[in-house]
Amino acid sequence: xxxxxxxxxxxxxxxxxxxxxxxxxxxxxxxxxxxxxxxxxxxxxxxxxxxxxxxxxxxxxxxxxxxxxxxxxxxxxxxxxxxxxxxxxxxxxxxxxxxxxxxxxxxxxxxxxxxxxxxxxxxxxxxxxxxxxxxxxxxxxxxxxxxxxxxxxxxxxxxxxxxxxxxxxxxxxxxxxxxxxxxxxxxxxxxxxxxxxxxxxxxxxxxxxxxx
Amino acid sequence: xxxxxxxxxxxxxxxxxxxxxxxxxxxxxxxxxxxxxxxxxxxxxxxxxxxxxxxxxxxxxxxxxxxxxxxxxxxxxxxxxxxxxxxxxxxxxxxxxxxxxxxxxxxxxxxxxxxxxxxxxxxxxxxxxxxxxxxxxxxxxxxxxxxxxxxxxxxxxxxxxxxxxxxxxxxxxxxxxxxxxxxxxxxxxxxxxxxxxxxxxxxxxxxxxxxxxxxx
Numbered sequence: 001x002x003x004x005x006x007x008x009x010x011x012x013x014x015x016x017x018x019x020x021x022x023x024x025x026x027x028x029x030x031x032x033x034x035x036x037x038x039x040x041x042x043x044x045x046x047x048x049x050x051x052x053x054x055x056x057x058x059x060x061x062x063x064x065x066x067x068x069x070x071x072x073x074x075x076x077x078x079x080x081x082x083x084x085x086x087x088x089x090x091x092x093x094x095x096x097x098x099x100x101x102x103x104x105x106x107x108x109x110x111x112x113x114x115x116x117x118x119x120x121x122x123x124x125x126x127x128x129x130x131x132x133x134x135x136x137x138x139x140x141x142x143x144x145x146x147x148x149x150x151x152x153x154x155x156x157x158x159x160x161x162x163x164x165x166x167x168x169x170x171x172x173x174x175x176x177x178x179x180x181x182x183x184x185x186x187x188x189x190x191x192x193x194x195x196x197x198x199x200x201x202x203x204x205x206x207x208x209x210x211x212x
Numbered sequence: 213x214x215x216x217x218x219x220x221x222x223x224x225x226x227x228x229x230x231x232x233x234x235x236x237x238x239x240x241x242x243x244x245x246x247x248x249x250x251x252x253x254x255x256x257x258x259x260x261x262x263x264x265x266x267x268x269x270x271x272x273x274x275x276x277x278x279x280x281x282x283x284x285x286x287x288x289x290x291x292x293x294x295x296x297x298x299x300x301x302x303x304x305x306x307x308x309x310x311x312x313x314x315x316x317x318x319x320x321x322x323x324x325x326x327x328x329x330x331x332x333x334x335x336x337x338x339x340x341x342x343x344x345x346x347x348x349x350x351x352x353x354x355x356x357x358x359x360x361x362x363x364x365x366x367x368x369x370x371x372x373x374x375x376x377x378x379x380x381x382x383x384x385x386x387x388x389x390x391x392x393x394x395x396x397x398x399x400x401x402x403x404x405x406x407x408x409x410x411x412x413x414x415x416x417x418x419x420x421x422x423x424x425x426x427x428x
Binding site for chain 2: 008010029031032035072076077
């Protein structure tokens with residue numbers, strides 16, 4: 001079992017003993033011991049799920065890291081958040097997925113317009129199974145609980161990921177734009193209803209929906 | 213030990229009469245007391261060649277000499293700052309990551325080709341940092357900049373550490389570096405050309421790695 005731990009708040013350390021993890025290309029900053037890096041091609045295990053924002057499908061951004069020792073991953077000095085999955089499904093913007101245990105399945109979920117709003121085309125990455133995943137966020141992410149009768153609205157650019165049984169719908173913030181002059185960008189919000197957790201970052205990436 | 217971290221991005225240096233501190237020019241944020249700042253066209257102590265950065269146009273990282281009595285705050289570009297205290301050992305650091313250092317330290321330049329032969333030269337090209345690295349010897353403090361802060365990895369006999377050249381900040385000790393390509397690494401084109409290589413550091417010492425693949 002690969003052990004995931006944080007080295008400070010911006011670096012993920014993974015201790016491996018012959019097992020493997022999947023990580024975004026180019027995020028390895030250092031390792032000791034013996035490591036092999038393998039480009040992951042599309043196809044099996046729903047790795048097409050790592051659809052990048054460009055939706056070209058040719059930019060497979062995932063590598064398999066296998067070995068003995070400790071491998072350190074980081075992405076542009078963003079904060080790393082550890083998520084432990086026990087059979088539930090994690091939906092995450094592919095930009096925010098740093099690394100997953102090999103035991104987890106990754107795939108794509110079609111999100112339609114919601115994805116458009118969050119700048120990620122029509123797809124969101126889906127991670128399922130039992131094991132660790134590491135997410136990145138610009139600034140420390142907060143986790144907000146959504147429950148029955150307590151929906152949550154999130155700026156699409158601040159949305160990172162969510163778990164649980166949640167429905168997403170795109171809302172236009174009525175009267176919002178006229179009140180708050182963020183130069184557009186606040187016109188669209190994502191509303192979550194149901195039961196689950198939403199990870200929100202204290203930063204807004206530029207999104208397609210943000211221009212609406 | 214005159215450098216104190218104020219927060220992640222600023223250090224304070226206590227300046228005493230008769231003690232000099234060198235800093236990257238323009239990195240002074242504020243100061244109290246009677247302190248003078250002198251541009252240092254000779255690039256520190258070792259003449260022009262001692263400070264060679266990666267700016268191709270005018271290949272030096274300009275320094276200034278800070279003298280007097282008081283305290284000076286240094287910081288640059290919002291980068292995280294790490295204070296490294298040297299106790300008679302040697303630190304190798306890319307010139308443009310050097311924020312400030314004690315005047316007590318001996319500064320010189322190391323031609324990267326000295327370590328690892330031809331590959332050492334390639335390393336300079338890969339990291340885009342030129343072929344020269346600044347070397348600091350002696351007893352004193354150094355303030356080094358990094359994107360997202362640094363963490364330390366020990367290098368021991370039989371325990372080499374591999375570092376993404378773009379995440380490499382500095383190293384200290386008796387360390388040799390060479391470029392290596394890991395299995396399957398070459399066909400993984402990551403972000404930027406530097407991904408084809410890794411820096412392998414072996415010997416005895418510490419390497420400082422930043423939480424990012426961004427250059428400063």
